[in-house]
Amino acid sequence: MSLFDHKLSDLHELLHKKEVKVSDLVEESYKRIGQVDSQVQAFLTLDEEKARSTAKKLDEKLGTDESKGLLFGMPIGIKDNIVTRDLRTTCASKILENFDPIYDATVVQKLQQAETITIGKLNMDEFAMGSSTENSGFKKTKNPWNLDTVPGGSSGGSAAAVAAGEVPFSLGSDTGGSIRQPASFCGVVGLKPTYGRVSRFGLVAFASSLDQIGPVTRTVEDNAYLLQAISGLDPMDSTSANVEVPNFVQALTGDVKGLKIAVPKEYLGEGVNEEVKQSVLASLKVLESLGATWEEVSLPHSKYALATYYLLSSSEASANLARFDGVRYGYRTPNADNLMDLYKNTRAEGFGDEVKRRIMLGTFALSSGYYDAYYKKAQKVRTLIKKDFEDVFEKYDVIVGPTTPTPAFKIGEKTSDPLTMYMNDILTIPVNLAGVPGISVPCGLSNGLPLGLQIIGKHFDESTVYRVAHAFEQATDFHKQKPQL
Amino acid sequence: MSRISTDQVKHVANLARLSITEDEAQNFTKHLDAIITFAEQLNELDTDNVEPTSHVLDMKNVMREDVPKEGLPREDVLKNAPDHVDGQIRVPSIIE
Numbered sequence: 331m332s333l334f335d336h337k338l339s340d341l342h343e344l345l346h347k348k349e350v351k352v353s354d355l356v357e358e359s360y361k362r363i364g365q366v367d368s369q370v371q372a373f374l375t376l377d378e379e380k381a382r383s384t385a386k387k388l389d390e391k392l393g394t395d396e397s398k399g400l401l402f403g404m405p406i407g408i409k410d411n412i413v414t415r416d417l418r419t420t421c422a423s424k425i426l427e428n429f430d431p432i433y434d435a436t437v438v439q440k441l442q443q444a445e446t447i448t449i450g451k452l453n454m455d456e457f458a459m460g461s462s463t464e465n466s467g468f469k470k471t472k473n474p475w476n477l478d479t480v481p482g483g484s485s486g487g488s489a490a491a492v493a494a495g496e497v498p499f500s501l502g503s504d505t506g507g508s509i510r511q512p513a514s515f516c517g518v519v520g521l522k523p524t525y526g527r528v529s530r531f532g533l534v535a536f537a538s539s540l541d542q543i544g545p546v547t548r549t550v551e552d553n554a555y556l557l558q559a560i561s562g563l564d565p566m567d568s569t570s571a572n573v574e575v576p577n578f579v580q581a582l583t584g585d586v587k588g589l590k591i592a593v594p595k596e597y598l599g600e601g602v603n604e605e606v607k608q609s610v611l612a613s614l615k616v617l618e619s620l621g622a623t624w625e626e627v628s629l630p631h632s633k634y635a636l637a638t639y640y641l642l643s644s645s646e647a648s649a650n651l652a653r654f655d656g657v658r659y660g661y662r663t664p665n666a667d668n669l670m671d672l673y674k675n676t677r678a679e680g681f682g683d684e685v686k687r688r689i690m691l692g693t694f695a696l697s698s699g700y701y702d703a704y705y706k707k708a709q710k711v712r713t714l715i716k717k718d719f720e721d722v723f724e725k726y727d728v729i730v731g732p733t734t735p736t737p738a739f740k741i742g743e744k745t746s747d748p749l750t751m752y753m754n755d756i757l758t759i760p761v762n763l764a765g766v767p768g769i770s771v772p773c774g775l776s777n778g779l780p781l782g783l784q785i786i787g788k789h790f791d792e793s794t795v796y797r798v799a800h801a802f803e804q805a806t807d808f809h810k811q812k813p814q815l
Numbered sequence: 816m817s818r819i820s821t822d823q824v825k826h827v828a829n830l831a832r833l834s835i836t837e838d839e840a841q842n843f844t845k846h847l848d849a850i851i852t853f854a855e856q857l858n859e860l861d862t863d864n865v866e867p868t869s870h871v872l873d874m875k876n877v878m879r880e881d882v883p884k885e886g887l888p889r890e891d892v893l894k895n896a897p898d899h900v901d902g903q904i905r906v907p908s909i910i911e
Contacts, residue, residue, distance in 0.1 A: 677832055709867030789872070
């Protein structure tokens with residue numbers, strides 16, 4: 331049995347009673363990483379020296395008032411597109427291979443206030459562009475449930491590290507499904523908060539109108555604790571929302587009597603694997619037995635979400651990634667006699683194929699003569715997709731469906747054709763376009779690979795999303811299943 | 816019919832400040848053409864009277880007081896610069 335089989339509130343209790351020290355938690359983490367990370371390859375950088383010295387300092391505070399916070403002393407992994415001062419942050423890109431940030435992201439500052447301990451930085455698809463973590467410039471993370479399959483992406487390292495028991499929880503980021511899809515593939519809990527709930531300051535921007543940082547955990551309760559710690563208005567991010575942050579853990583009542591669930595027919599339609607469908611229908615039965623009701627609804631513009639997403643996210647990315655020019659930080663080409671060649675060759679040598687493809691698509695969609703036909707058109711369709719959700723939420727409390735159309739696929743299976751890879755995200759992308767919160771919780775196994783149930787809520791109603799996810803989790807055993815490594 | 820030509824791809828690569836080889840230009844033409852063709856399904860929708868969404872939350876300009884603050888220390892800013900001299904970032908000469 332691993333210490334990390336305990337949920338955070340139990341670990342907190344063990345620390346409080348001094349049955350376990352913070353140093354024990356940190357050693358547990360590095361021990362497990364030593365045992366399994368050569369196979370799983372979730373981490374890009376470890377911060378052992380600092381983690382150990384911080385643990386020693388925190389151990390001296392054990393038992394005092396200063397150790398009362400629930401996250402005190404908990405080891406955490408952080409996706410490598412969230413900047414950490416003096417701790418290498420690469421976005422899994424060669425262009426940032428030697429980049430040591432000079433400040434901490436707001437979420438990292440908040441974690442420091444809560445006195446968590448950063449174990450290391452987690453692998454991802456380069457600049458968060460991908461659905462399998464195969465686009466990392468450094469290594470391919472494996473799914474702990476089956477090392478021949480992908481962990482999902484782009485937060486593949488964040489999900490695989492939690493599933494493999496290397497850390498009890500982690501942070502990921504989600505632009506089109508990048509927390510929920512790997513959480514689903516790896517059998518863990520992953521939430522994309524409402525756009526604006528969590529500050530993006532210090533998250534290396536991919537698509538600024540879609541990106542959100544969110545928690546990856548083993549249980550819904552742990553997830554709520556972590557979101558609590560990182561939420562809130564931030565003067566450094568003008569898109570962070572000035573709304574009250576409720577007590578998320580208090581929402582975990584287990585009571586879903588009278589809850590109205592909408593199940594979009596488009597989410598159980600063509601392209602969705604039969605076993606995935608069956609596990610969602612079985613999950614709905616569980617929620618029914620707890621007193622909820624469900625009805626089929628339509629989100630009629632769902633089929634347009636993927637095209638809308640690729641136009642908008644790539645356009646935003648092409649602007650955001652313009653900053654990587656070899657001048658102020660990051661890789662600089664040795665092959666340039668003038669400034670223009672310095673830009674062009676630095677970027678050609680520093681970026682991977684998928685990143686280049688999206689920069690090209692975005693530049694095209696924003697270029698003179700095509701802006702109205704592609705970029706502006708996609709922005710208008712985004713309005714229609716958002717309205718689909720608003721219409722359904724007039725009558726229903728949550729939307730429920732699968733997180734992904736299939737379980738985890740084989741490494742290399744979908745790398746040759748970008749469109750096939752993009753299809754993975756058809757059920758998660760609309761949620762980012764609408765800006766609403768969505769969670770993935772384990773809901774079954776198919777040939778030994780986890781499946782995820784997606785629960786989507788209204789803007790800033792993570793509380794209801796958590797309440798439903800928690801009630802479902804407590805009524806089932808799926809979250810207790812662990813990969814054999 | 817092809818939606819995008821290799822010449823257009825080279826033009827876009829120049830706008831994006833990416834040097835590309837002839838092979839890459841061919842490849843990008845193929846991939847971008849497939850993605851753009853896929854994206855044209857959006858034309859099935861009549862969006863004449865639809866407002867574009869650039870931001871999902873109902874937010875207006877976010878203002879704050881204009882208070883001067885200390886900037887970043889120079890050594891921090893230069894720490895990651897690939898080439899710097901006398902406290903300044905160096906690039907190839909830009910004036911002939």
